[in-house]
Amino acid sequence: IKLTVLDVEKPLIRSEVDDIDFKLIKAERNLHWNSTGVWEYIQEMRNILHDLESRIQKSKNNVETMHLMMLVSIIMMVMSVI
Template sequence: QLIQLNFHPQLETVLREVRYLEIKDRKDIPQAALEIYKENDTFLSYINNLNYTITSYNKIRETIAEVEYPLIEQQLQAIDHQLTDAENKLTWSTSGIGDYILRTRTMVFDLEQRLQKSKNNILEIQSIMATWSKSPLYERASARVSGTTEKQAGSGDNLLILADLDERLNKRYREIREAGERIHGLVEDNR
C-alpha cells in the first residue's frame, strides 16, 4: 500500500515553460498559463510537503515489522483515512487544501519519528544486553594461561577461579543493574 504523488507531469511542464518564457520577457504567453503560473509557489509548497509525506509514509509501510503493526494500527488507519479522503474528495483548488496537506504531513511525520525512535531504542537495548555475554562471570584457570590447551594444562588448572568471586559478582551485578536502568528508561521512552 505505497503511495505516490498525483501531480500531473503536464502541469509541471506548463509551470516550468511559463517560468522560462517570463525570464525571457515574452509577451505572448497564454492567459490560462499565466493564471496557473500565479499559483506556482503554492503548488511548489504543496508538492514539497506531499513528497515529504509520501517518503515518510512509504518508509513506515516498507519497514514496519509484523509485531509492530498492532501497536500503530490505529494511527496508520487514521492516516489512511486522511489519505483516502484526499484522493477521493479533494482537488488542488479545494479550499483549505494547504492546511489539510500540513495536517496529514504532521500525522505521518509524528508516527514515522516515533516508530524510528522505538526501533533505535530496541537496537540500543540489544547492544546493552550483548555486553553481558562478552566476558564470563566465572573463569577457569586454564583460560588465563595463554597459549595452552586443556591437554597441556594440568588437571587442576581446569578448576573455576573463586578467589575474586565476590568482587566479580558485585561488579557484574552493578553493571547489570545500571544497564537495566538504562533499558527501563528506553522502554519507557517507547510508550
C-alpha cells in the first residue's frame, strides 16, 4: 500500500497506516508462530489490509471515472462549437 499510494493520497490514509504499522511492530516483538491467537491476528491484519486496499482502489477508480467524464464533456463542448 505504501508503495502504490500517491503522495496526495498519503495524508488521507496516514492514521490508518500508522495504526497498521503499530500493530505489525507489536506483533514482530510479541508474537511467534505458536503463540496463542496468532492465526486470529493474521486474519485480522489480512482483513484490515484488504479493506484499506479495496477502499483505495475504489477511490482511484472513482477519480478515473470522473476524469473520463470530464474529458467526454470537453470533447462534446468542442464538437458543438465546430
